Amino acid sequence: MSGYLPRLDPTTYTQVGGPIGAFYGLKTQGIFTQQSLDALHAKYPNYQPNAKPGDIWFVDYNGDHKIDKVGDRQYLGSAIPKFTSGLNIHLGWKNLSASMYFLASYGNKIVDGQYVFTHSSMIISNWSADMWNRSHGNVITNVPRVTVADPNGNSSTFSDRFVKDGSYLRLKNLQIGYTFPKRLIKQFSLKIYATADNLFTLTKYPGWDPEPVSYGTIDGGVDYGTYPLSKVFSLGVNLKF
Numbered sequence: 756m757s758g759y760l761p762r763l764d765p766t767t768y769t770q771v772g773g774p775i776g777a778f779y780g781l782k783t784q785g786i787f788t789q790q791s792l793d794a795l796h797a798k799y800p801n802y803q804p805n806a807k808p809g810d811i812w813f814v815d816y817n818g819d820h821k822i823d824k825v826g827d828r829q830y831l832g833s834a835i836p837k838f839t840s841g842l843n844i845h846l847g848w849k850n851l852s853a854s855m856y857f858l859a860s861y862g863n864k865i866v867d868g869q870y871v872f873t874h875s876s877m878i879i880s881n882w883s884a885d886m887w888n889r890s891h892g893n894v895i896t897n898v899p900r901v902t903v904a905d906p907n908g909n910s911s912t913f914s915d916r917f918v919k920d921g922s923y924l925r926l927k928n929l930q931i932g933y934t935f936p937k938r939l940i941k942q943f944s945l946k947i948y949a950t951a952d953n954l955f956t957l958t959k960y961p962g963w964d965p966e967p968v969s970y971g972t973i974d975g976g977v978d979y980g981t982y983p984l985s986k987v988f989s990l991g992v993n994l995k996f
Contacts, residue, residue: 850936925958
């Protein structure tokens with residue numbers, strides 16, 4: 756559309772014909788070793804000129820042999836799931852009853868905002884235990900090196916390192932009950948039951964909760980450290996005269 760300017764912020768990009776709040780950033784292709792860095796700079800000296808062994812190797816998407824945060828930005832996924840589903844199951848046998856409610860989401864991505872801090876290359880954070888395995892000296896791992904200045908932009912550059920699979924299956928509610936037979940209690944009906952909320956969640960998402968609080972349509976799927984849903988257990992009685 757002529758004159759249309761897409762909405763852009765550090766993580767999301769919205770334009771006509773694309774998903775709202777899509778994630779755009781740089782893709783990565785590993786961690787530099789001294790050998791790979793020397794070979795790259797021998798051919799293309801302007802390709803990440805500040806990089807050192809242990810820094811992230813970003814993908815040159817537009818092929819100009821240098822890294823530009825706008826020109827080399829690529830689609831990294833969307834917070835919009837490919838599908839969502841819910842399932843209610845009700846079971847009964849004699850005086851026993853059980854009900855379950857499952858909720859699932861598949862194909863959505865989440866920007867793990869906590870990962871930015873817990874895996875920061877700069878010495879300013881309360882790190883994850885993964886950082887014990889960081890690259891240092893001649894030891895190159897899948898975790899970038901630590902440096903105060905972060906000249907390569909390992910932590911300050913939005914990339915696919917921060918975009919995680921947000922698919923999940925969660926048992927939202929489980930209730931098991933027992934209704935006392937009429938032959939025991941003739942004047943009223945009595946049912947006792949136990950419920951459990953958020954009993955378990957199956958997900959590969961490494962953050963606290965794969966259902967982060969959304970701060971708007973544009974920034975949906977950006978996890979700013981949402982407090983996880985608690986497991987809640989309760990007992991109850993239904994009494995009818």
